Amino acid sequence: THSFRQRGHRAHCYIHCRNTATLISGRELARQIHREVQSEILEMVAQGYRRPHLSVILVGNDPASHCYVRNKTRTATALGMSSSTVFRPESVSQDELLDLIDSMNRERRVSGVLVQLPLPEHISERAVCNAVAPEKDVDGFHIVNVGKLSLDQRCMIPATASAVWEIIRRTGIETVGKNVVVVGRSKNVGMPIAMLLHSDRRHERPGGDATVTITHRCTPRPQLKEISRLADIIISAAGVPHLITADMVKEGAAVIDVGINRVQNTTSGELCLVGDVDFEGVREKAAFITPVPGGVGPMTIAMVMKNTVIAARNALIH
Numbered sequence: 001t002h003s004f005r006q007r008g009h010r011a012h013c014y015i016h017c018r019n020t021a022t023l024i025s026g027r028e029l030a031r032q033i034h035r036e037v038q039s040e041i042l043e044m045v046a047q048g049y050r051r052p053h054l055s056v057i058l059v060g061n062d063p064a065s066h067c068y069v070r071n072k073t074r075t076a077t078a079l080g081m082s083s084s085t086v087f088r089p090e091s092v093s094q095d096e097l098l099d100l101i102d103s104m105n106r107e108r109r110v111s112g113v114l115v116q117l118p119l120p121e122h123i124s125e126r127a128v129c130n131a132v133a134p135e136k137d138v139d140g141f142h143i144v145n146v147g148k149l150s151l152d153q154r155c156m157i158p159a160t161a162s163a164v165w166e167i168i169r170r171t172g173i174e175t176v177g178k179n180v181v182v183v184g185r186s187k188n189v190g191m192p193i194a195m196l197l198h199s200d201r202r203h204e205r206p207g208g209d210a211t212v213t214i215t216h217r218c219t220p221r222p223q224l225k226e227i228s229r230l231a232d233i234i235i236s237a238a239g240v241p242h243l244i245t246a247d248m249v250k251e252g253a254a255v256i257d258v259g260i261n262r263v264q265n266t267t268s269g270e271l272c273l274v275g276d277v278d279f280e281g282v283r284e285k286a287a288f289i290t291p292v293p294g295g296v297g298p299m300t301i302a303m304v305m306k307n308t309v310i311a312a313r314n315a316l317i318h
């Protein structure tokens with residue numbers, strides 16, 4: 001629902017400003033992607049090809065990781081893919097994981113391989129990500145995919161970055177020549193988001209042609225505010241609740257909240273999920289805002305599905 005507020009003094013020169021942002025439904029956009037993925041799978045099956053298959057490796061018993069993985073495999077099944085999850089205890093050795101990945105790489109019916117992160121301390125995430133065959137790497141974390149992303153080449157794009165990209169594209173938010181601030185520089189989230197948005201739209205893997213500023217824990221708060229107030233698009237992937245407040249947002253900006261923070265509700269004491277954005281305050285200022293939950297999260301899952309179908313399609317060509 002949109003409500004409007006009258007701005008300006010004279011009746012003939014008023015500007016109607018939305019006084020609350022348009023809520024971007026990640027759930028609705030994800031359903032759109034699901035339908036596209038589903039029909040692509042139907043087409044492949046109709047052509048006589050095997051259904052795409054997603055193989056997941058899940059180490060340890062972190063409830064959130066189990067929840068995300070269940071979400072992915074459940075969605076895969078719903079879209080007509082097959083999927084399997086291999087569970088290993090926290091104590092698994094790196095060699096055992098590498099062997100497991102190797103067998104999935106060799107298995108022809110496996111289209112995509114995903115190792116849920118984080119992994120225990122004694123395992124090198126880099127070694128594990130690099131063990132996945134780049135063409136089955138639906139997370140886009142293999143060093144070859146990271147390199148290709150940086151060179152604007154076609155590659156597997158990390159799902160969270162694709163999610164942010166698709167939210168921007170499908171909402172019709174302009175990026176060319178716009179100021180974007182990406183808050184957070186993680187290799188799996190902040191960095192690939194910044195990479196997509198700043199790069200050239202004419203390249204093999206088109207970019208957003210935006211002017212991108214990356215801020216991080218060493219950015220002084222007053223400077224973050226100065227930069228974010230100039231931003232047409234704010235993308236926060238810091239993991240800090242209430243980091244982005246209304247005073248940091250330009251009127252009419254788009255605010256995309258990638259944060260996932262589990263916090264205890266001060267009144268009810270319940271654990272709840274919040275993003276990095278002070279939603280109630282910022283929605284009065286922004287033109288577009290994504291909620292948490294129901295924003296980037298569901299789109300991330302949808303983009304993993306899309307990557308799996310891309311991997312399956314690519315495997316038909318060779």
Ligand SMILES: Nc1nc(=O)c2c([nH]1)NC[C@@H]1CN(c3ccc(C(=O)N[C@@H](CCC(=O)O)C(=O)O)cc3)C=[N+]21
Pocket residue numbers: 067068071114115116117118139159160260273292293294295296297298300301
């Ligand atoms: N190899 C690997 N690939 C990943 O893509 C990956 C990963 N490891 N490790 C963890 C992060 C996090 N991530 C999320 C995916 C979906 C939601 C999601 O669906 N969130 C729901 C809420 C779910 C809830 O209630 O917790 C929402 O925002 O509406 C959240 C987070 C993928 N990650």
Ligand SMILES: [Mg+2]
Pocket residue numbers: 026291292293294295296297298
């Ligand atoms: Mg979300």
